[in-house]
Amino acid sequence: MRERHLPLPDAVPLAHALASRVAERDGCKALFIKGHVAEAYELRRHRVSSDVDVWLSPDDFECYLDALHSLGWTERQLRPAPRILALHSTTMIHESWPCDIDVHRAFPGMLAEPQDAFDHLWRHRSQVEVAGTMIPACDRMGTAVVTALHALRDMHVERNRVEFDYLTKVLRESVGSTDSARLVEIASAVGAAQTLEPLFRALRIEAPDPPSDPVYLHRWHDWEWRRKNNNPTSRWLREAVRRPYRNVPARLWRAVILPGDLFRQLYPEVGPRRRDMWAARGRRIGRGLSALPGVVGVAWTSYRSGRQGGPST
Amino acid sequence: MSGMNSPDRVDITSGRWVHAADLAQVCTEDRSSVLDLRQIDHGTCPSPYVMEGAGHRIWTLLSGPCSLSDMVRAISEACEIAEDDLSESIAAFIGELDRIGLVSRVD
Numbered sequence: 434m435r436e437r438h439l440p441l442p443d444a445v446p447l448a449h450a451l452a453s454r455v456a457e458r459d460g461c462k463a464l465f466i467k468g469h470v471a472e473a474y475e476l477r478r479h480r481v482s483s484d485v486d487v488w489l490s491p492d493d494f495e496c497y498l499d500a501l502h503s504l505g506w507t508e509r510q511l512r513p514a515p516r517i518l519a520l521h522s523t524t525m526i527h528e529s530w531p532c533d534i535d536v537h538r539a540f541p542g543m544l545a546e547p548q549d550a551f552d553h554l555w556r557h558r559s560q561v562e563v564a565g566t567m568i569p570a571c572d573r574m575g576t577a578v579v580t581a582l583h584a585l586r587d588m589h590v591e592r593n594r595v596e597f598d599y600l601t602k603v604l605r606e607s608v609g610s611t612d613s614a615r616l617v618e619i620a621s622a623v624g625a626a627q628t629l630e631p632l633f634r635a636l637r638i639e640a641p642d643p644p645s646d647p648v649y650l651h652r653w654h655d656w657e658w659r660r661k662n663n664n665p666t667s668r669w670l671r672e673a674v675r676r677p678y679r680n681v682p683a684r685l686w687r688a689v690i691l692p693g694d695l696f697r698q699l700y701p702e703v704g705p706r707r708r709d710m711w712a713a714r715g716r717r718i719g720r721g722l723s724a725l726p727g728v729v730g731v732a733w734t735s736y737r738s739g740r741q742g743g744p745s746t
Numbered sequence: 747m748s749g750m751n752s753p754d755r756v757d758i759t760s761g762r763w764v765h766a767a768d769l770a771q772v773c774t775e776d777r778s779s780v781l782d783l784r785q786i787d788h789g790t791c792p793s794p795y796v797m798e799g800a801g802h803r804i805w806t807l808l809s810g811p812c813s814l815s816d817m818v819r820a821i822s823e824a825c826e827i828a829e830d831d832l833s834e835s836i837a838a839f840i841g842e843l844d845r846i847g848l849v850s851r852v853d
């Protein structure tokens with residue numbers, strides 16, 4: 434019998450089993466999230482996923498990546514573009530597998546310390562069946578929180594709006610007082626009191642009070658900026674306007690006139706001649722200027738919202 | 747069932763066969779994809795196997811203990827092929843599954 438082309442709908446559940454076994458073998462704490470887990474809890478309609486999402490205890494993150502490396506998985510190289518939210522995962526690929534394994538060290542929208550957030554969900558973990566094996570996962574309400582935050586981060590994407598609506602519909606029909614209390618408990622523990630506000634509003638559950646410490650507020654501000662402003666202009670502006678402020682002019686200049694090598698990495702499709710590059714630079718600056726008023730407006734709104742400690746929709 | 751070899755020294759005809767323990771598998775109507783998780787414990791990334799057609803039918807039969815003669819009879823009826831024409835190739839297929847560790851004998 435020969436090894437044949439592995440179809441994606443089969444590859445993803447098998448890769449869950451593989452990733453789970455690797456974690457178990459090396460004693461790494463891992464929780465599977467999103468896709469198959471959300472479907473197992475009937476919190477998402479079925480659709481073919483393109484990757485495995487596994488959230489590692491931050492303590493075990495590097496050890497787990499090493500374990501995958503030893504089995505021939507390598508990190509997918511990212512383009513060196515700025516980000517608003519810190520990079521929360523590493524994508525691992527393998528030449529024999531048509532799907533990725535996305536290894537998370539944190540989850541966007543959970544504004545508590547990643548270790549604290551993970552530990553809470555780990556203490557309440559459950560198991561779901563995937564590809565005939567049992568894999569560790571968040572409990573049902575933990576999975577609901579993950580599913581909601583994943584959708585809420587990019588609500589301009591129609592699929593996310595549809596999945597959020599589906600999630601809220603299912604929860605409205607199935608959540609009792611115990612589940613409601615659990616949702617509030619999770620939101621408090623993982624720092625999602627504000628980021629989950631649309632879910633609480635949809636379920637008519639009173640959201641817990643958010644923390645008031647500056648680190649939390651800064652993360653909340655980043656979340657709001659990213660949620661409302663996920664475009665290149667916004668990302669470059671966010672990258673430039675940060676402490677130390679004396680370096681802001683230099684960072685702004687760099688953001689506008691990218692160094693040649695970085696420009697080539699970000700825009701590999703641009704032709705080899707200098708005038709190709711300058712023409713592409715001109716188009717990029719034009720796009721940036723046209724997006725700037727909207728970016729500044731939304732950024733100011735979210736900044737004020739963050740200072741006032743409440744979400745703006 | 748392409749790529750079948752003749753059965754090795756293992757006597758396929760005696761006893762019954764079943765899926766090995768510690769496999770991950772996804773079975774749909776027309777194919778089965780299988781992964782041997784024990785290979786991870788031995789430090790290698792397991793390669794998934796995909797079975798279609800008669801191979802998939804045999805794999806489905808092997809979800810419970812099944813003798814070679816049971817398999818030959820079932821495939822013969824399903825595919826309307828004489829049992830004598832199937833016996834050797836199915837035995838070779840089981841031998842291959844045994845060699846790569848996807849089935850075990852239940853005596």
